[in-house]
Amino acid sequence: DAAYLETEDGRGLYRASVDFRCSGEWGAEVTARIPNREDRTARVLFPVAVDTTTPSIGEPVPSIETSTADTPSGIAAISTDTDPDPDFYRVSEADALAKGDPFVLVFATPAFCQTAACGPTLDTVKNAATGFKDALTFIHVEPYILELRDGQLQPVLDQSGGLQTVEAVETWALPAEPFIFVVGGDGRLAAKFAGLVSEDELREAFQSVAGG
Template sequence: MQRWWRVFYGVIIVGLVGCGAATPTATPVAKSRVQAVLAASNLVVGPNRLPIGLIVDGSPINDPNVQVKLRLYYLDGTDAEKTQVAGEGSADYFGQGLPAGIYVTYPDFKKAGDWGVEVEATLPGKEPTVSTLRLSVLAQDPTPAIGSKAIAVDTPTVKTAPDLSQISSDPNPNPALYQLSIADAITSGKPTAILFGTPGFCKTATCGPSVTVLGNLQKTYGEKMNFIHVEVYKFPFSESVQANPPLLVPAMAEWRLQSEPWLFLLGKDGTIVNKYEGGITTEELGPMIDTILAQGI
C-alpha cells in the first residue's frame, strides 16, 4: 500500500507484493501542528494529479472548508531554481464519502528529480500553517501512462465466474461492474472506467467507498460507457492476503500496479485519458466523464 497511508492512519500496513518501492517518497521536513502528507506513490515528468492529505494534531482530517495552497520548488536545480517558485496554485477538496479528505492540484513537472512542496493550510478560524514535503519525480511512469493504450487482460466476469463472491471481495458485489473484461471493454467502442481495488481487505479503507462510487457512476451513465471493478487478490481472498508474498490477480502484474486502489479512465479507442490513485469521489470523476462523453473521446 502507499507509503503516505502509513503516516495518514498511523498503522503498519502489510503492502502488496512490490509495494515497498523507494520512489517517489514524501518526506516531511518541517514539523507543524498541521502536517501535509503525499497521497500518491508515484509522480512523473509531465502533468500529474497531486493529492495531499492533512494531519491536524496527529489525526487525519476531512474538512471541505480548509483552504490549501501549494508552491513548488525544483531542489535539484541551480541555487536560484531551489529558491524560485516553479509553480503554485490552490488545491481542490475531494473527500466526500472517504475516511479522510484529499486536497488535489494538477502540476506539470518539467524535470525529473527532487522537488519541494510548500503546503499552506488554513483551517476555519485559524491562521495559515505551512508545512513542507520533498517529492521524487520520476523520468518515466512505472504504471500505464496517460496517452498510452490500455493493456488487454481477460479479467473475470459474470459469464466466466457466475459466483461473484469468487471474483470480488466486496461483501455485496454489484453485478453491473463485472459484465465485461478489460479486454472486452477496450474493443467495445465505448469509454471505460476501470477500478483496481480490494473492498474486503483494503487497509486504507478507501477501496469500498471507491467501488460504491463506481457503481453510482454506472447508474448515472448507464449504457454510455463501461464500468469495471478488478479485485486485487486471487480467490480465496483471505488465503491470498496472508500468503508471503500475497497472491495478486494477473491484471495487477500486467498493469504494473504495486498499490491500490487505482482508477483508470479510457477513451472509446482504449487510450488512457486519465488516472487516479487512492480514493475516488463522484465530485472529481463526474466532470471528467462528462468531458469524455461530450467530446466523443
Template structure:
C-alpha cells in the same frame, strides 16, 4: 490507500501514508513535517504535509496531498491551502499549480489534488501556503520524487488489453469479487473487450471486501452511483485484487494477488483508470476519487 509489501505472496499491509487517518502507528517522513507547528487565528496548528501519490513520473499526473495538524490528522477543511507550486530542487524551475479540496468518504477530513505536468524527472519540492496566526501566510514544503517513467501506464498511453476473468469464466461473482453487493455489470467485460467497444470505460482495481483504510471500500460505491447516471454510455470493469477470495475465509494470509496487478505495475490500491473510446488512458487516480472528480473527466468523453 494500501501499499503491497509482497505482490507475489499476496501479503500486504496499510501504508504509512495513512498516518493522517490515525489508522496505523506510522509517522510521516521528516521532510514533510514542520517540527514547529504554526498556530493560526482559529487555534489550529499546521504541522506539515503528506504526499499520498506513490507513482509520479514525467507527464500528466494527479498529485494528492494532505495538510496535517499537530496530532498528525488531516486538517479537513476546504480553503486552508491558499497557494501551491512545484519547484525542481536546486533549480529556478517553478510550476504554479491550483490545489482542489477533495472530501474523503468518511466526511470527517479531506485531501487536496493537483493536476500537474511534470516536464523533468528528479526531486521536486511541493510548496504549500497556509494561513498564519497574524493573517499572513506560512509556507510548508515537502519533497517528492518524479521518475522518468512510472510503474503504471501513463496518461496518454494505450490501455493494456488485459484478459481478466469475467462472470462468464466462473460459477459465481464471489470467485472474482469481494464486494458485498456486487453489480454483475462490473464483471461482464475484460479490459481487452472494453477498449475495443468504442465506448469510454472506467476500470477499478480494488478489493472492497477487505478494505482496512476506510477509503478503498467506498470507491466501488462511487462508481455504482455514476453507473446509475450513465448505465449504457460507459463500460464499468472491476478488477478484484485477490485472485482467490473464496479461499480466504477471513484470513488474508491465504490471499493470492491477482497477476493483473503486475501487468499494470500497480503497487498500491485502489486505482481507477478512465479510458476513452479509442482505448487511450485519459486519467488515472491513485487512492480514492470522488464522483465529482471522475465526472469532470467523463463529461469530456460523452
C-alpha cells in the same frame, strides 16, 4: 484549489492538479488555517518521475481477461464490495477492448486495501457511473488473489505471508491501489486516477470518452 476527499478511516486528504516543469525531487508546503487556532504548517518531499509504470495518457492499453459474474453468488466470489453493482462484473476488460467499447477499469479491494482508500474510491466510481452506463462499460477488479473460504473471500498469501497480486495488476503495472483507468473506444488511455478522486473529476473523464 484543492478538494477535500475523505477516507474510510475517518481521515482524508486534499487533492489538487499540479504541473511539474521537470522531474526530480520536489517538495510541498501545506498550511492549515483553523479558526481560533494557530496555523499549522507541514512539509513533505516526493519524487517526480519522467515516466509512469502504468500506461501513459494517449497510449494503447494492454488486454487482460478479468473475472466476470452474473449472479449475486458469483459476484460474492470475486468481489469484496459489500454493496456491489452487478454492472461492474458483466464484461471482461479484454472483451470490452476487443469490441471497441469505451470502458472504466477500477482496481480496488474494499476488504484488504492497504491505503484505506479503496472503499470510498469504488463508491465514488459507482456514484459517478450513474448516467453513463449506456455509453460506458464499468469493470471492477480485485487487485489481490482471493479465494472463497467459509463463505468469505480471503487472500491467498505467499510464503512470507504477504498479499499476492492478480495478473491484471502486473499487466497494467500498478504501483499501488486503488487505481482507475478511463479508456476510449480507440483502446487508448484517456484518463487515470491514483487513490481518492472526486465525482466531478470522474464525470469529466467519463464524458470525454462517452461522446454525444
